[in-house]
Structures are given as structure tokens and as C-alpha cells.
Amino acid sequence: MSPHGVSSRDSRDPIGYAVAAVNRLAQSELLDRLGIRRRAEKAVFTITRSGFRTATTAGRAFAKAGQRGRAGARPGASSTHGVFDLTPSEDEQMLVDVVSELAAEVVRPAAAEADAACATPEVVLKAGNELGLTILGVPESLGGLSEERTAVAGTLVAEALAKGDLGIAVAALAPGSVATAISLWGTDEQQATYLPAFTGDDPAAAAIALTEPTVLFDALEPATTARRTAQGYVLDGVKSLVPRGADADLFLVGARLEDGNCALFLIEAGTSGLEVEAEPAMGVRAASLTRLSLDGVEVSEAALLGEGDGTTYVECVRLSRLAWCALAVGTAQAVLDHVVPYVKEREAFGEPVAHRQSVAFLVADMAIELQAMRLLTYKAAARVAAGKDASREIGLARQLCASKGMRIGLDGVQLLGGHGFVKEHPVERWYRDLRAIGLMEGGVLV
Known part of the structure; x- marks a missing residue:
């Protein structure tokens, strides 16, 4: 199999x-x-x-x-x-x-x-x-x-x-x-x-809103609430780092129900009580990140997406984390592709810096870590596509991509020296973006 x-x-x-x-x-x-x-x-x-x-x-x-x-x-x-x-x-x-x-x-x-x-x-x-x-x-x-x-x-x-x-x-x-x-x-x-x-x-423009502006935020323990009413639900809370929130026509919002389970709700832009504001961040800036406030937002029962027992919400979180792993792999590959020719061409003390073992070994470690990220991500994606339980594989991929992805970005900046700290080279932007892999939830999924 x-x-x-x-x-x-x-x-x-x-x-x-x-x-x-x-x-x-x-x-x-x-x-x-x-x-x-x-x-x-x-x-x-x-x-x-x-x-x-x-x-x-x-x-x-x-x-x-x-x-x-x-x-x-x-x-x-x-x-x-x-x-x-x-x-x-x-x-x-x-x-x-x-x-x-x-x-x-x-x-x-x-x-x-x-x-x-x-x-x-x-x-x-x-x-x-x-x-x-x-x-x-x-x-x-x-x-x-x-x-x-x-x-x-x-x-x-x-x-x-x-x-x-x-x-x-x-x-x-x-x-x-x-x-x-x-x-x-x-x-x-x-x-x-x-x-x-x-x-x-x-x-249409749309976004998945799961992240919240709280210390040590846990996606499986959201503070946003959904209270049941005779007409449907009333949502209250704040979501952060929502991509393209200003021009979104539709939001998919995660919230906690009164019984403790989490659920997803489809909320159309223009709904009373829904407010959006710009939230520029350290990285992922091109995504036009915003903060979404929900103050007594009333929706009908038809707004509930999937099951209300928490299973749909958990699957959404996992598929979102898988998407962020794939994004980390692509960005880390961009860092490696930029660093390799640089260290081969950049000279110090009469020879390319790639001739120094400390540099060569660091580049080799980046390549090894990147391949491990890719293999774990691909395996998790394949299990999802086959309809199998991929919770373990997604958890492993998320942990590795969050830590090693950020490390690859940091090493890329380090290998470029002063050039890694200025905007003449894109490595500083990639490092800022990779820092988001372990922090952002939602936004995208596969």
C-alpha cells in the first residue's frame, strides 16, 4: 500500500x-x-x-x-x-x-x-x-x-x-x-x-480566520465564542492575521460553542457586528493581513460548516497546518537556491567562502533539513489525499517545518553576512516570512 x-x-x-x-x-x-x-x-x-x-x-x-x-x-x-x-x-x-x-x-x-x-x-x-x-x-x-x-x-x-x-x-x-x-x-x-x-x-475573495491575538494561542482552544439562539448563533471575539480581510466577501471563522466543542461558521462580509482593521506584521506582509472583530455577529443555523462536535474544526486546523508546511518548504528552497551560488562566488581571503568547512557544512545541513521537511510534508499530504488519518504525519511535519524552516531562514541571513541584513537581497524577507510558520493558523488549507 x-x-x-x-x-x-x-x-x-x-x-x-x-x-x-x-x-x-x-x-x-x-x-x-x-x-x-x-x-x-x-x-x-x-x-x-x-x-x-x-x-x-x-x-x-x-x-x-x-x-x-x-x-x-x-x-x-x-x-x-x-x-x-x-x-x-x-x-x-x-x-x-x-x-x-x-x-x-x-x-x-x-x-x-x-x-x-x-x-x-x-x-x-x-x-x-x-x-x-x-x-x-x-x-x-x-x-x-x-x-x-x-x-x-x-x-x-x-x-x-x-x-x-x-x-x-x-x-x-x-x-x-x-x-x-x-x-x-x-x-x-x-x-x-x-x-x-x-x-x-x-x-470571490475569502479567508479562513482561526488565529487570535492572545499569548501562547492554541488553535484548538479559541477564545471566540458562538452562543446558540433561537435563530441560529451569536459570535463574539477577535481574529488576527487574516489574509485579505479588507476585500474579503466571505469569512470562515472558528469559534467555541457553549458545550466546549469548536466549530466553523461561514460569515458574509457586511454582516452587522463584523469589523476589520489593518494588521501589518513582521512577515507575510504581501497577504494584506487584517484583524477581524466580531461583536454580537448573528448568523443562521445554515452558517455552521460541517459538524458541530469539533471534528470538522480539528480537521480544518490540521489541513491548514499542512498548507503552511508546504509554504515553508517552498520558501526554504528559495533560501537555499539563493545561498548556494552566493557562497560559491563570494570571496574572502583569496578564495570562495564555500571552501571554508564551517560554511560548507552549514549549507549541507540546510539541504538535509529541507529535504526532511519536504518528505514529511509530502507523506502527510498523500495520506490526506487517500482518506487516511494523517494527524501524526501532519503533527510531525508541522513541528519540523516550524523549527527547521525558521533555522534555514536564519542560517541564510547568517551566510550572507551584512548582505543578509539588508533588503538588497531577499533573504531577510524570507526569514521574516518563515518565522510565521509556527505562529499562524488558518488563512490557507489544502
């Missing part, structure tokens, strides 16, 4: 459906505007960096549809063939290649300015939408690209995007994460109401 199943897939490979998205991007006018396969154009954009505080405004309208109480469609588990092979299939590699090209030629050139402005250029986000990032985890029957669980594909895509920039990757993947959550746990009514907003030509 394969613990992974990345390459051993049959003709119903879920990534095969994503090839349509690759073809769609290849035919898009964005290729010319963004300069893919040439040097990317530098996007010009602005955003308020000093901060704002305002009630969320109603964006698009979500018309109620579907049958209440009826279970929604669910993606099936991926098939395995008993072969342990970490090589991506041909279709998976095609998807990774086009996302990697987007990351290298469009995302990377925009990263420094996006970090400074605390916002991702709209044209970059649109390029991700053209690629189908918002519907990668949505079943084909619901207007998406997959027929089976796409945890492996989502992991590969997140890693590839993060090699360009982690903050922009979070901004691009956040809406699709909400769509994936609705596909996994939504009722027929919820899927019919909300998923069309993600599968159309102008996908």
Missing part, C-alpha cells in the same frame, strides 16, 4: 482536470501583460499601510440555493498502487511547472514591493485565478477541476508559489482554501450558495 501515491495514478488522476486550467492560462492575455516567458512587468499598486478600521462592507450577494439539510458533494479519496514514489506524475509536473514559471517570472519580481506595500498586485492575483487556484480543490461536479482529493496537488502548488514569495502565495491561495473547505464539509445548500462565486470568471 502506497503511503504517498504522488506518481502512481490511473487515468482518473484528479490533476488531469487541472490541465484545463494550464491550457486556459496559456491562452490568456495575462501572459502578454505580465510578460511570462520574458522578464515580468513590474506591477504598480498602492494600499493604506498606516492602518484602517472599518465595518466590513457587503461585496457580492450570495443568493441562497440548494436543498437545506441535504449533504453536499464530496471529493473521493485518491487511489494508491502500493508503490512508494515521490516523483510527480506527468500531469502533476505540468501543473507544478506552470505555477513555478508564474512564481519565478511574475511573483518574485513583485515580492519586494508587495512586502513594502502590504498588498499583492491585483494583476498577480488575477494571474493565479486564471490558473485555477481558487477551484483546484473543488469537485468537477461543482464547477471545479478535481474528482478526487487534491491534497498532494495543493501541497505541490503551495510549495511552488512560495518559492516566488510566501506572502503573495498566501494571498493567492486564501480564497481557494475557503472554496476547498466548503467542498469538503459544506451542505448542498452551502455549496450551491457560495461555490458559484469561486468558480466564475471573477472569483
